[in-house]
């Protein structure tokens with residue numbers, strides 16, 4: 124009896140995810156990050172402007188709370204020679220990062236920082252491997268609330284002995300139609316390999332433990348590019364983990380990442396979220412592409428980090444980023460699972476295909492069932508949501524339908540609902556029980 128209890132106590136924690144105080148990391152993070160908008164061209168003013176814009180545009184009220192500094196914030200010449208600490212570039216941050224943090228906090232927002240689990244960050248600035256504790260201490264003292272931890276410049280003695288199957292890093296000749304790797308893929312880890320024992324997992328665990336040891340709650344966001352089977356250990360280590368290489372503004376790349384993340388959706392729940400990378404909404408996508416990108420990222424319960432210059436946001440783009448139905452689904456406090464495809468559409472279910480990924484999606488929420496219909500074709504099509512196909516709905520049911528982009532109540536519908544959907548666009552519906560004619564609610 125006591126033997127069994129002990130076993131449970133020993134083994135239970137290894138399957139649980141990282142849980143932090145005050146619900147930090149329980150839901151996907153919402154905020155803004157400098158990289159997709161400004162790359163290395165950053166300074167304090169850009170962050171204070173972004174923070175002010177989050178407030179003025181109503182984005183903070185909609186839930187966006189993190190103002191995240193990406194690469195290039197530090198002094199490139201190196202650490203403080205006496206204390207060993209990272210130093211801010213004081214040309215870019217004349218008040219220090221702690222000064223910027225104080226001003227962002229005074230606006231009621233939180234602030235994020237960036238480093239790499241290597242010898243240098245991706246743009247050549249000092250990074251954190253071997254100095255995790257002092258860096259975590261420094262950030263905690265500065266008032267940092269979020270760390271994005273990148274994967275550049277890994278010392279050779281930290282490399283992994285074998286690789287997980289990942290479409291971004293293996294030659295496509297070794298990929299099957301369902302996205303798995305052929306057995307003859309070079310340097311593939313044996314089946315059953317425990318990726319939590321990889322050197323990559325260890326590099327990220329060390330920083331996680333250093334953050335946990337601080338007297339400050341810091342959301343930990345892994346950016347190890349989806350390598351080393353991170354989906355199997357990410358939940359134990361951090362609040363979110365990048366599941367692919369970087370996003371960019373090309374529509375093909377956005378669909379490519381979407382298609383990859385479809386295969387991670389069983390790993391999404393409270394406290395642990397695969398991260399298909401920061402939003403490119405506002406960076407030259409069409410309205411239709413922007414809606415699909417935002418809607419599916421929100422529906423997959425991804426972190427939603429706006430990556431555009433908020434000074435130059437048009438109203439249509441702003442209203443996409445503020446869509447209350449999609450944000451409510453993404454931030455649902457009672458249901459942790461994401462929306463998932465219920466049918467691929469053009470291709471057979473579970474086909475791994477970048478240009479024609481899953482088209483028919485649904486997810487349960489505390490306000491009803493969210494349904495998303497993506498049109499990957501270059502022309503307008505009628506897409507239909509058929510109740511009989513959608514998990515949780517009854518074929519013979521009559522449901523109230525709200526069209527989410529325009530907030531239009533389409534009334535009670537039997538059988539399903541159809542809508543014309545433009546090229547690259549996604550129709551989104553919220554399906555709710557119909558108020559019953561015989562109900563006596565007053």
Ligand SMILES: *[C@@H]1O[C@H](CO)[C@@H](O)[C@H](O)[C@H]1NC(C)=O
Pocket residue numbers: 138139140141142358389390391392393394395
């Ligand atoms: C991640 O860990 C949390 C906290 O233990 C747990 O509630 C959640 O179900 C885990 N996620 C998955 C997909 O297992």
Ligand SMILES: *[C@@H]1O[C@H](CO)[C@@H](O)[C@H](O)[C@H]1NC(C)=O
Pocket residue numbers: 197198199200212213214215
């Ligand atoms: C600090 O930033 C300025 C302005 O971008 C740049 O010119 C300078 O090289 C940086 N200095 C260091 C030490 O990183």
Ligand SMILES: *[C@@H]1O[C@H](CO)[C@@H](O)[C@H](O)[C@H]1NC(C)=O
Pocket residue numbers: 202206207208241242243249250251252253254
């Ligand atoms: C860690 O700190 C030591 C002492 O300041 C320094 O020599 C070393 O270069 C640092 N490592 C990294 C990756 O910054």
Ligand SMILES: *[C@@H]1O[C@H](CO)[C@@H](O)[C@H](O)[C@H]1NC(C)=O
Pocket residue numbers: 218219221222225
């Ligand atoms: C930031 O840190 C510096 C150096 O430790 C200190 O002089 C300054 O007062 C701090 N600023 C704030 C706003 O805490």
Ligand SMILES: *[C@@H]1O[C@H](CO)[C@@H](O)[C@H](O)[C@H]1NC(C)=O
Pocket residue numbers: 253278280281322
């Ligand atoms: C790599 O070398 C450093 C010392 O240079 C050491 O601290 C670290 O543990 C080594 N990593 C591995 C995986 O052995």
Ligand SMILES: *[C@@H]1O[C@H](CO)[C@@H](O)[C@H](O)[C@H]1NC(C)=O
Pocket residue numbers: 299300301302303
């Ligand atoms: C994926 O396809 C391969 C053959 O191409 C098959 O052996 C494997 O069972 C499939 N895996 C899944 C999860 O469907």
Ligand SMILES: *[C@@H]1O[C@H](CO)[C@@H](O)[C@H](O)[C@H]1NC(C)=O
Pocket residue numbers: 338
């Ligand atoms: C942790 O920080 C709080 C205030 O932020 C302080 O009251 C408390 O004494 C600190 N605890 C330790 C162990 O440093």
Ligand SMILES: *[C@@H]1O[C@H](CO)[C@@H](O)[C@H](O)[C@H]1NC(C)=O
Pocket residue numbers: 374375409410411412501545546547
């Ligand atoms: C759809 O995406 C393709 C590929 O980027 C593009 O050529 C086309 O203009 C887009 N159409 C709309 C309406 O977004």
Ligand SMILES: *[C@@H]1O[C@H](CO)[C@@H](O)[C@H](O)[C@H]1NC(C)=O
Pocket residue numbers: 438
């Ligand atoms: C955008 O919306 C704001 C506030 O609702 C309004 O004042 C402004 O005229 C709109 N701009 C355009 C171009 O429609």
Ligand SMILES: *[C@@H]1O[C@H](CO)[C@@H](O)[C@H](O)[C@H]1NC(C)=O
Pocket residue numbers: 447448451452490525553555
């Ligand atoms: C729930 O759905 C109703 C429409 O039926 C809508 O008015 C309300 O804003 C929705 N609430 C959330 C949190 O999505």
Ligand SMILES: *[C@@H]1O[C@H](CO)[C@@H](O)[C@H](O)[C@H]1NC(C)=O
Pocket residue numbers: 469470476477478479
């Ligand atoms: C992706 O799916 C489309 C539609 O079925 C098909 O025409 C195309 O050849 C597929 N692409 C690949 C790489 O298999």
Ligand SMILES: *[C@@H]1O[C@H](CO)[C@@H](O)[C@H](O)[C@H]1NC(C)=O
Pocket residue numbers: 517519520
């Ligand atoms: C709808 O179908 C379910 C079984 O799927 C059945 O139990 C129910 O009675 C049907 N309702 C109506 C109004 O026909």
